[in-house]
Amino acid sequence: MNVHKLVLFLLFVSALASCTKTTFIETPVLFTDHMVLQQNAAVKIWGKSDAGAEITITGSWGEQVSCTTGKNGEWMAELPTIEAGGPYEVTLSSGDITKTFGDVLLGEVWICSGQSNMEMPVIGNWAQLDNAEEEAANANYPSIRLFTVERNIAFAPIDTMSTIGWEECDPTTINKFSATAYFFGREIHRKLNVPVGLIHSSWGGTVAEAWTSKNSLLEMGDFDATLEHISHMDGSQESLIKQYEVETEQMNLEIKKADIGLDNDKALFAAEDLDDSDWTKIDLPTLWEATSLGNYDGSTWFRKEVTLTPALAKSKLTLQYGAPDDYDEAWFNGVKVGENKAWAELRQYEIPAGLAKEGKNVMTIRVYDNTGAGGFMGEVKDFQLVSDNGKNLPIAKNWLAKKGFDFKDIKTIPVSLTDPNQPTVLFNAMINPLLQYTIKGAIWYQGESNAGRAYQYRKLFQTMITDWRQQWNIGDFPFYFVQLANYQPRNAQPVDDTWAELREAQTMALSLPNTGMAVAIDIGNPLDIHPGNKQEVGRRLALNALAKTYNKEVAYSGPMYKNIEVKNNTIEISFSDIEGELSTSDNKNPEGFAIAGADKKFVWANAQIEGDKVIVSSPKVINPVAVRYAWSSNPACNLIDSSELPTSPFRTDNWKGITE
Template identity: 45%
Template sequence: MKRNFFKKMILVLALFVLSSNVVTATVLLPSFFTDNMVLQQKSAVPFWGESDGKSVTITTSWDKKSYTKNVTNGKWNVVLKTPVYGGPYTITIHDGTIKTLNNILIGEVWLCSGQSNMEMPLEGWGKINNYKEEIENANYPQIRLLQAEHIESTLPLNTLTVQHDGWNVCSRKTVADFSATAYFFARKIYNEKKIPIGLIHSSWGGTLIEAWTSSGALTTIHDFDTEIQAMKSETDGAALLQKYNADLADWEMKVIGSDKGFETGKAIWATPNFDDTSWKTMKLPSFFDSNGLGNFDGVVWFRKKVTLSESIIKKDLSISYLADDDDMIWVNGNYIGETKGYNVERHYTIPSKFLNKGENTITIRVFDGSGNGGIYGDENFALKSEKETISLAGNWKYSIGIDSKDLPAKPYLAQGQNRPSAIYNAMIAPLLDYKIKGVIWYQGESNAERAYQYQKLFPLLINDWRGKFKDKNLPFFFVQLANYKQKKEQPTASDWAELREAQFLTLKLPNTGMAVTTDIGNGEDIHPKNKQDVGGRLANIALAKVYNTKIEYSGPLYKSYKIERNIATLDFDFKENIKAKNGELKGFSIAGSDQKFYWAEAKIVNGKVEVYAQEVPNPVAVRYNWADNPDGNLTNASDLPASSFRTDVWAGITQEKK
């Protein structure tokens, strides 16, 4: 008995030693192959990963098929055949150990990309209309969400960095920080078609379109050759930075030299005894664009007198605020400091030696390059000591130092994520083998100052992505810029109108679609809260063009014009029941050969629009909604707004900007 017992023990020990020397294979999958994912229906779907085994076997539950592949240099890949939409299913990967992906749906996968308006979440910083109710009702288990992290790279990456461990089921617990536009897009399609929808959200606020385009595509237009070369070479990069710093220093000297607040380099508007009685008054904190200065860019000086007690000036004081873009601050004529960057909170210390018992003068100089400008934030704008707080909110005197229109263009250096191709490399390139149905895109605000160039850049990006995703007909639907900034009383030039024109012209590419949003923006907020209609309008385009649903998806789109005597007659595509929405037609302007535009009267005659103005007896050109914040009301049977347009090809204000 003892002999048999010892034999058994020796056998058990031998098996244990042998098993401890066997290497256990481990499967590694890309970040987007996880539980809860959606795979594109009726497709040949690439599926790949890594393993230290010799081979892998992949089994798909929807068809019970197994695919066996050898592992080469640690990598393997197969192509899975997917059926018509359905699920949930599983995928099992066996390379010595078993890994199973659960709760997989077969459906439609859409890539959702762009800048902050695509990124804008239901809650968080977004807080869209009715966000609490929308989140509470977001129970859509057939919609799945994948959120890419903000990553940029000099070279294309193989790995996409994602949040929340991969795909998530859409619910009130997962949707709050996801793209509102993308969610409403998917919700409408799902409610109409009952097809599972997978949303890959890869966007980044404040980004330029060239950052989302591959360097190979960008080199074909030569507008970014220097920046692309600098990304490849440390020497070229250092030289580019050195030149930029020198150009910027020269430009800043020109600004100070032209600024009325300086005299021979001295800040005369910051001196305590300067007479500011003729200056106007503005309440701070606020953006000066919406406080009487319209769409002003340039330098604005602010002054305020503050009475301080003897006790508070015995120690240093602090002051904090937000400024857009750059600021400088003086107290009683003494320079305190300066900060550059619109999103940097200012924290300054005011030495007690600069303070007076009684009256003190605080002067803040703000430079704004584009968009909103000023001293902004909450009402907690104050001087503070350890024990006392003196509010600075309220009326300040202000005066313009210089208008940017009177300055040469500020030097620009693309850095970080806005370097050409930098975001494409990290947030698009890793996805190229993931089979998708189409793209929705919401971007353009950051390129508005170079709107004419966008006429090249936007089609370039679309064709670039179609080539990279190996689908020359990849549906690509996008949002046209909304109405924003102050309304103008008279027709005028507009870079936002020129950007909208570039988007409109991109409709010449096949299988594209544009959601016009000039009726649902917010003149004071570049991030309008109504994302329900934005997502819904994109969904209508997809339903009509991809899912063969009979649905209205476009307002009128300009097609042609002719002029007879003093009347210009305009014809449109999508003109069924063309009409004015609410009242008489508005938003049209007309010009003669002098290129001076006047507001025009317009009326609909036989399905076309006739435009004329008494001031223009010999018209040459017509424009519609040609403004940052237009209020035109042309529509059709859809009740959707017409796109802005112009009939002329006169040089715009962005034509020479690159």
């Protein structure tokens, strides 16, 4: 080609290119006014435009980068940021199209996720935050920015989500925002004096496998059947609803056949003359995983005989009991008096006139548990027959219990179109859309819903953490989590306990690099699974970040079990991570220690602090071999160090637990 023709060709190509006009620039809802971008990083910014369009991204702090959209119109660029500050503008431009985001801050960006104790807002009907009104009124932090992902599930990864976008933290916006996340962010902001961006994505009552991607769960092998079922959820909404209805009907038929307390719709176990001599004796409230009934999801039947005086039998009676998990049905003298599918709420069922009688009466309750622990929560005083003559009858003690069915025996488990407690569905909908956004790290408060499968959680939790790090593809970013707080009635004697085993599984995740744990064993509420002191929870999470991520000289751990040495009839316990000296929170002798010999029978131990060790013994155990500390849902425990942070619960044995 001669020079003249070459020039004409280049002019033609140039003219053709000039006719390609950019008509739009789109970005995900993560990019709005008031957003926070991670400081001192190459932050990803992405979106869609016309195929072949050149997009220029400019940060008013002095950085600019360009990229060209692909054939599918998608584009992504990495915009360098500088040290924390602002406000700035970020401008996207291509041709005649310009899109600008204002009031942008550079600072520290954290993902905040988990179940209800992360979701719990500063102010809400179910939230009972300590000093809530005062905290909200004082939440004037314009350099803290809030972003909430709305609840959603998806059966395959999606890129879109619903949100109102980034907001400044003030007394109005903070009300519905995660209290734990806010107090964490507030502490980071105060101590570092930098803007903080909090991306909140959580859902109460959810399990960890719902927050984990498919490929990582397949590596575990525990959820293969459900994952295979979910992988076929690609039909129309109408067909999926029909499929769910058919499978639910089939599941209910299988449950009726599997539940030994039922004969189709007839409640055999509610019969007044039933022989229940082989049932398990039990006091309420309790979760059945903490008893000899064992660890299973399904149903459990509870029966109790009560003797009524003539006056009580003739009065207007109400059967009252506390907080079934998940839902219940109740019978009185073989007649059904109520049912309720609300989780963890007080039950009050009126006894129809003429049903109660003088002398012997039989109460029967069937509790159905779909996932996690099952049984009763609440207080002993919640369990009573309430009379309109003011003479109430306590009924918490001396029940009998028997397993009805185990979900492991049910072949048909439908995939719900709305249930968040299914593998991958929350990762797909509420984490996947965030994966490109450049973050500093993550905080996590979850585990209550996996307590019944604590042994599995040992691997599941670490799988989820590793999964997120692989998906974000920015290395082993900081991941800090809350160990479950104390909850439930306090046990009088040492027990095996699902929550203790779950806390142990959480502690094991510290073997992963760049992780940290906020121990909350001393700041829970035995009567409320959602304790109100989220200020301290957030602070303890922030201590981990300040020490491990930001290299501040602060205590963050509290004493951690290191090893033991058996000396005659005593056991000497050594600890790591001691700040200053060991002591107790109430200036009394250490409590919460239990000791056992080779027979594996634990008894309470006498404990004394000697330097940086605790010495335990019991006259009931001549040759001790194992120690447990704070090993129950709501233990009496008081060992701290000079930082006043509590010692994490632990055990020195590896004997088979109730969730193994």
